[in-house]
Amino acid sequence: MKVLPSSTALPCALRYKMRQSGIGIGIYFAFFIGLGVLAPLIVVAALQSTQGQGTFGGTDVIFSSMIFVGILAGVSSSSDFKFFIQNGFSRGKIVWISILSIAIVSVAQGLIITALALIVNNVFPTLYSVEVLFATSYAYGGFGVMVPTSHFFLIWFLSAVMLFLASSIGLLIGIFLDRTGTVVRLIVCATVIVVVPLLISIFQFLPMWWKAFFGRLVGFGENGHMTPWPFAATLLVISALVCAGAALLNRRREIKRVNA
Amino acid sequence: MTLKISHLTKRYKEKQALNNVSLTFEPSTIYALLGNNGAGKSTLLNIINNRIFTTEGEVELDGEPVIDNSPALRHLYLMSEDNLFPPSMKVSTIFTMTEGFFGGFDWDLANHLINGFELQTSLSFKKLSTGYRTITKLIAALCVPANYIFLDEPVLGLDATHREFFYRELIQTFSDRPRCFVISTHLIEEISHLVESVVIIDDGVILEQGDAESMERSAFSVEGSPDLAEEFTANLDVLSSNRITGQMTVYVKGTVPPDVPAGLRIEYLGLQDYFVRLAQAHKFGQNPSLRTMDSDFTDDSHDSHNSTEVAR
Numbered sequence: 001m002k003v004l005p006s007s008t009a010l011p012c013a014l015r016y017k018m019r020q021s022g023i024g025i026g027i028y029f030a031f032f033i034g035l036g037v038l039a040p041l042i043v044v045a046a047l048q049s050t051q052g053q054g055t056f057g058g059t060d061v062i063f064s065s066m067i068f069v070g071i072l073a074g075v076s077s078s079s080d081f082k083f084f085i086q087n088g089f090s091r092g093k094i095v096w097i098s099i100l101s102i103a104i105v106s107v108a109q110g111l112i113i114t115a116l117a118l119i120v121n122n123v124f125p126t127l128y129s130v131e132v133l134f135a136t137s138y139a140y141g142g143f144g145v146m147v148p149t150s151h152f153f154l155i156w157f158l159s160a161v162m163l164f165l166a167s168s169i170g171l172l173i174g175i176f177l178d179r180t181g182t183v184v185r186l187i188v189c190a191t192v193i194v195v196v197p198l199l200i201s202i203f204q205f206l207p208m209w210w211k212a213f214f215g216r217l218v219g220f221g222e223n224g225h226m227t228p229w230p231f232a233a234t235l236l237v238i239s240a241l242v243c244a245g246a247a248l249l250n251r252r253r254e255i256k257r258v259n260a
Numbered sequence: 261m262t263l264k265i266s267h268l269t270k271r272y273k274e275k276q277a278l279n280n281v282s283l284t285f286e287p288s289t290i291y292a293l294l295g296n297n298g299a300g301k302s303t304l305l306n307i308i309n310n311r312i313f314t315t316e317g318e319v320e321l322d323g324e325p326v327i328d329n330s331p332a333l334r335h336l337y338l339m340s341e342d343n344l345f346p347p348s349m350k351v352s353t354i355f356t357m358t359e360g361f362f363g364g365f366d367w368d369l370a371n372h373l374i375n376g377f378e379l380q381t382s383l384s385f386k387k388l389s390t391g392y393r394t395i396t397k398l399i400a401a402l403c404v405p406a407n408y409i410f411l412d413e414p415v416l417g418l419d420a421t422h423r424e425f426f427y428r429e430l431i432q433t434f435s436d437r438p439r440c441f442v443i444s445t446h447l448i449e450e451i452s453h454l455v456e457s458v459v460i461i462d463d464g465v466i467l468e469q470g471d472a473e474s475m476e477r478s479a480f481s482v483e484g485s486p487d488l489a490e491e492f493t494a495n496l497d498v499l500s501s502n503r504i505t506g507q508m509t510v511y512v513k514g515t516v517p518p519d520v521p522a523g524l525r526i527e528y529l530g531l532q533d534y535f536v537r538l539a540q541a542h543k544f545g546q547n548p549s550l551r552t553m554d555s556d557f558t559d560d561s562h563d564s565h566n567s568t569e570v571a572r
Binding site: 008009012013015016079082083085086087088089090091092093252254255257 | 329345360406
């Protein structure tokens with residue numbers, strides 16, 4: 001038996017990650033389609049048959065998906081690290097595998113939610129809608145449109161970008177929790193709780209040109225027009241910064257003993 | 261392929277776990293890494309295998325740094341009491357994944373061990389008992405194509421039958437495919453006949469390193485009346501001594517002098533006894549008065565079946 005070059009281990013590691021994520025995504029969509037789409041759809045259809053055409057239902061799919069992929073990335077971070085270290089991976093490779101796998105998961109999940117939204121919205125236009133918040137608004141150019149029925153690729157792309165941001169934040173939190181003890185976690189949590197409202201307060205008092213600048217960064221134009229590319233670029237830059245933070249935190253990560 | 265450890269130091273806030281450790285592990289050799297609890301054995305193995313970082317020092321495989329270097333790390337494999345496999349992963353998947361990561365797996369040996377240990381590979385890792393978790397990790401370690409296999413407490417939770425089976429199979433796989441094994445265990449007697457070389461570590465420093473056979477013959481005990489024993493060992497390198505109800509046993513490092521007076525009984529120490537006495541001597545090194553232990557009880561630590569009576 002001969003040890004093969006380390007590059008052959010990467011496809012195997014990615015297959016492992018995809019299988020693990022695939023199971024998670026499968027469970028999520030089984031619940032979402034069952035409880036978030038089919039069950040309310042049946043209820044709305046039953047109500048329409050008794051009360052007439054006025055009844056209409058709907059749900060958003062992007063925020064629950066973002067929370068889910070964030071948790072998935074965070075929760076699997078610790079067990080992946082242990083498993084890959086056991087099998088001879090460097091920390092650099094481990095973080096690349098994590099980033100690559102959350103990117104693939106984001107694209108796949110973005111595809112599924114976009115397809116799901118377009119199918120439901122085109123098949124049951126008078127009964128039920130699946131919204132893809134923000135992605136739809138940016139795709140159609142304004143907050144007025146929430147229910148997508150077209151612009152498949154743009155909504156897919158924007159969904160994937162939003163999911164990637166959520167996953168990278170989940171990954172960063174997962175590594176942070178794995179590396180730190182209770183006291184540090186509490187200090188950082190307290191800092192975030194204090195700083196976020198402070199930043200929001202400061203933002204309110206900023207001069208108009210600053211507000212306009214931040215607005216343009218996320219694609220808000222004049223007259224309420226929303227352009228998708230600055231929004232996507234900003235989210236991708238933030239995601240890249242978060243991933244860089246995750247890679248930095250991962251550089252000196254160690255296995256915690258015993259039966260870590 | 262040689263694994264060289266140079267000036268390894270690991271400091272924690274409260275403790276220095278390793279202090280300037282330098283070692284070389286040669287290929288195709290079975291090593292025993294011996295040390296008391298907290299001596300630094302697991303810390304050393306965890307650093308070599310990239311699980312934790314060293315404070316100072318280098319680990320090199322044929323001159324290439326090992327720490328966080330994937331190509332070098334694929335020649336090393338550590339099986340330890342830490343459970344690093346995903347708990348919900350099936351045992352069979354653990355083996356196929358290990359094959360995928362290392363690019364090879366000795367399935368003939370794996371199937372032989374699975375049958376020998378009666379391991380249920382359809383179960384998930386978390387559903388196994390402590391013993392069978394150890395067995396799963398052992399099978400992975402013995403079947404990967406790595407050149408350096410580190411076994412940290414390899415028989416944890418194994419019953420006597422399984423331990424004997426493991427030792428037999430270890431010898432067999434070593435003769436079939438020689439590679440370097442480093443075995444860290446507290447069950448010294450059980451592995452003493454397997455190992456070729458021994459490293460003794462205590463308080464983070466290497467006390468001794470050498471081949472097992474000569475180490476077993478490098479110390480002896482002198483038993484007799486206190487006056488006679490003390491006089492005979494006065495100019496020898498005494499490790500420690502015991503006084504038990506009018507009798508004295510002195511443990512001495514070195515070869516047995518030719519002229520042993522009548523009334524003294526001389527025996528070579530086995531590996532375990534030698535390790536115990538050496539560690540004791542190191543522990544009490546800064547306070548020589550503690551080297552002599554007065555007791556009214558029988559000294560159980562001296563296991564006579566390991567000792568060889570020498571000619572007077």
